[in-house]
Amino acid sequence: MSTTEGTLHAGAIAVPPVPPRDGDPEVTAELVADHGLSGEEYERIRRIMGRAPTFTELGVFSAMWSEHCGYKNSRRLLRLLPTEAPWVIQGPGENAGVIDIGDGYALAFKIESHNHPSAVEPYQGAATGVGGILRDIFTMGARPIAVLDSLRFGDLDSGRVRYLFAGVVSGVGDYGNCVGIPNIGGEVAFDRGYEGNPIVNAMCLGLMKREELITASASGAGSPLMAVGARTGRDGIHGATFASEELSEDSDEASRPQVQVGDPFTEKLLLEASLELIASGAITGIQDMGAAGITSSASEMAGRGGSGVEIDTARVPVREPGMTPYEILLSESQERMLVVAEKGKEDEVRRILEKWELEAAVIGHVTEDGRFRVLEHGVVVADIPALPLTQGCPTYEREGVESEHVRSLREKDLAEHLSPEGDLGDRFLRLLGSPNIASKRWIYGQYDTTVRSSTAVRPGGDAGVVRIRGTRRAVAATTDCNGRFVYLEPRRGAHIAVAEAARNLVCAGALPTAITNNLNFGNPLKPHIYYQFREAVLGMAEACQAFETPVTGGNVSFYNETDGRAIYPTPVIGMVGVVEDIDHITSHAFRNEGDAIVLLGANDAEMGGSEYLYVTAGLVAGRPPSVDLMAERSLQQAVLGMIHEGLLRSAHDCSDGGLAATLAEAALGDGESPWGIEVALDDDLPPVGVLFAETQGRIVVSCDPDHAGAVLRIAEIHEVPARVIGTVGRPGGDLNLRLTRGFVSVPAARAAEAYFQAIPSIMDAPATAGA
């Protein structure tokens, strides 16, 4: 293990002593350990302070130096990700990344996890996750225009899992619905690897005029700091530290006081008020009080502005009497913002908030001395150099070693699974009815997808698309990650996640532009987890380079473990793309009887990590499919070329469930009129491989038969293998797949039944509530 010193500037200057506050506990070694700080880290704090910290100061350090805020175990590797491109306006480090999308508009976007809170209280955990990410977007001056959610759960045969799933979905839905932001997509996977430790990542996109961008920094000595929005309560104290620990059997019990309750109505008011504040020019900085509450928002704003702040906790509006400075500083009550007002414009700020029926209180001011100073009724209770607090957290590079167990799983021989006994048609239907492949309508049917009257492609296809009013443009977004692939071979898994995200965008008609990511992993102190992390980050860096999609921000969630068992490493890619002309918007579903079906890319029988293996043998094993990043890029450029030429009626990416699932999804569409298909595949491969392998680099498109020649020609120019594999049949016909060594025929209605009813038939059965 190696450690860096980080920034220690003010280390030598001793800060004045602060006498202990009445009623606060004494700072002991045990208390330090309870705050998740190592002995070494504590020593470092002492050096920075030139003395022992008070209880309040210890709490502040513990929050800021938690994994969640301080990125101790990830920061060094994250530096490897490409972050720059001419269209990047704001890279990592702010509340959200921002890119230029043309016509004077900029797009802010970011993803955030709420895994631990959702494991304890799924509804509130998920709801407040959405709330947090919306605030990250509108504090940049952007109006949120779309939400996506990336979810993972255990298998649905567990009652507890169904309870978590139902709670998370209604939490995501109720919050976004109430604020009025359309959900345009996401993903969900069910696998025993996530049992006990669900993943809840929420992503948000926001739109602004380029010049409306505002950053979260505190500058201008004397400028008032104002707390805006909801009052501060005791909820969520130590949430940041909590997110940096493993869950255990009794987490439910112990974590209760930390449950935060979301109030989307207040959020909506805060959204409108914030945008109005920013437009008024009465403020110079604004930041969400997210993880670690006032502490992180105030110290980070000071850190970025190169200034200091002074806050009196007695001036913070509270929900409960008798709150200590420690509690007020660390509370994670939702729907609160910290605002730096222009000096003398406090009343204008108040007037705007008053209109939106919100509270605002001056709680302190910006200083010049570079300190994060906290008072209680004028008496100093904490006095910390701001820069070492926000930047000085030690960062570690750990030892990473691959687990032997995973290696043996990867090297497992899968030959027997390629030539099974039994009917292929049955297997096809079983796969379509697996919750991982089946329609996710049960989920997005609970999400408002059309509010704001701008959704051009709703959830259900490859990527969601929203148009930009007043222009010919639209933006597309998707989230992707196949955790099994990353588990079996992290670097390759990360390549696939990025490639799949880009492919999804291209299928919608968008040029992949930039990435936000959410790195969900287990405990990084374990060498095999750190190995997964390092490899995945390296893989992501390589793929981002190949696709020219820089990373503009993201989030790290470690310690996703229950009783020592980690989730699959799940680096979720949230990717956005630009559709240059709304005429290019393409969807995944076939549209016309008689259209030619063209397969771009080559089939192979790579079964490793496939859904087929999981469904038929309960197996997560083998080598994930290979990825040739340059070939992927060519494939995607070819498809965009075809779309720009107006040649395609549909485009659908080939991923989970393989070619068979892709064809079925394109045929079934939204279920209203499933098409039959006649497809012939002359590959010299085992039928299971042709149908169900999750080989990368493939897209199925459909076009007017008269355009098939032009489509093939464009493919050829880009050196992409392409062939016409069949035609779209009549509505309500059969799905017929002729293989060299086999034939599958399933009536579209039966496929639709399997695909659309799978999740409802599990979730709408009685008694899914309760633990």
Place this chain on the structure above:
Amino acid sequence: MRVAVVTFPGSNCDYDLYKAVQLVGGEPTFVWHRDRQLAGYDAVMLPGGFSYGDYLRAGAIARMSPIMDDVVAFAHRGGPVLGICNGFQILCEAGLLPGALVRNASLRFESKDVHIRVERADTLFTSDYDHGRVLRIPIAHGEGNYEAGEATLEQLEGDGRVAFRYVSADGEVTEAANPNGSWHNIAGIVNDRGNVLGMMPHPERATEAILGSTDGLGLFTSMLRSLAPAAA
């Protein structure tokens, strides 16, 4: 057609409604719920959303807003009032329309396209539609289950005040086509004078091809034509 689009705290379809009015050539203005200014408008629209978070009951708290006295007076003078989704809920709470919208039978928020049949093509809101036409329009609500006492329902049906009903794609009133459990598949009703319409589906979200349907346009063009014959 000058339209007041009333914004309550928590309204979130106000902008969509504003744009839909503009699209057909009307002149929309946002009116904040505390600004009691409805003079000079040809119509008032209450948008969808979650006024006051839908806390207590959807529409219950917004109904107490200062501007609702003016909306009631406007309606009593015969002025056209359209309430969509949360707007419909507010109109019921305010007593401008009978009945109540309670939790969906599924107990879930329901978001999807539905088909509704035009049951009244002779109101100022629906005159551009043919009687019996089936429209495809999105819904997105958690409390859209229309309930009223037996007597009220009989009266509504007897007087032909059901403006829209949930139907299958081919126009049949079926249970499967009912997304929320509403009595008699009711999706929208008018008051006895025909100048107040409340409906759960969102016509403003079905006004452009890029959104997947233009079936909602007729509502706005009907109003435009009825209210400003010269401009039609």
Place this chain on the structure above:
Amino acid sequence: MSSHRIEIRVKPRPGLLNPEGKAIHHALVSLGWTGVEDVRVGKVMYLDLDAPSPEAAVEAVEAMCRKLLANPVTEDYEVSVVGEAEVVG
């Protein structure tokens, strides 16, 4: 003037469907509780109110119910005093 803690129970009108109660009934039965019937779900609200007497407090809260807290079309309400809150102010 002292502060009274009031409990308000807002219940769905008999005769009206109560989908939430129905769903809970269903869930209870499928979890094995067989002797359960007629589940109905409403709201309970608690508030502290300054009033000269408990009777005055109840009267005021009944007015709140008529005006805002209950919907006369679908709900009935019951108001009771559940205690004297700590004196405020």
Place this chain on the structure above:
Amino acid sequence: MSSHRIEIRVKPRPGLLNPEGKAIHHALVSLGWTGVEDVRVGKVMYLDLDAPSPEAAVEAVEAMCRKLLANPVTEDYEVSVVGEAEVVG
């Protein structure tokens, strides 16, 4: 065995934000009821249960609360017998 009518009050845990109560409080104050404080909203449920005694009925319902009716992380519950329902069956 007779049927008991049970009332269950499910209340948000003290200390947790209750957004609905907050909004109602706001509305009551702006309607002129100034002396109102601390509005909190929960659920009330009624059900009829066959049980040998009122005590047994309460015990059964408490088990239902733990298992299904209340969220152990965010809610507390109180169960009481409000009467003997008409004998069923």
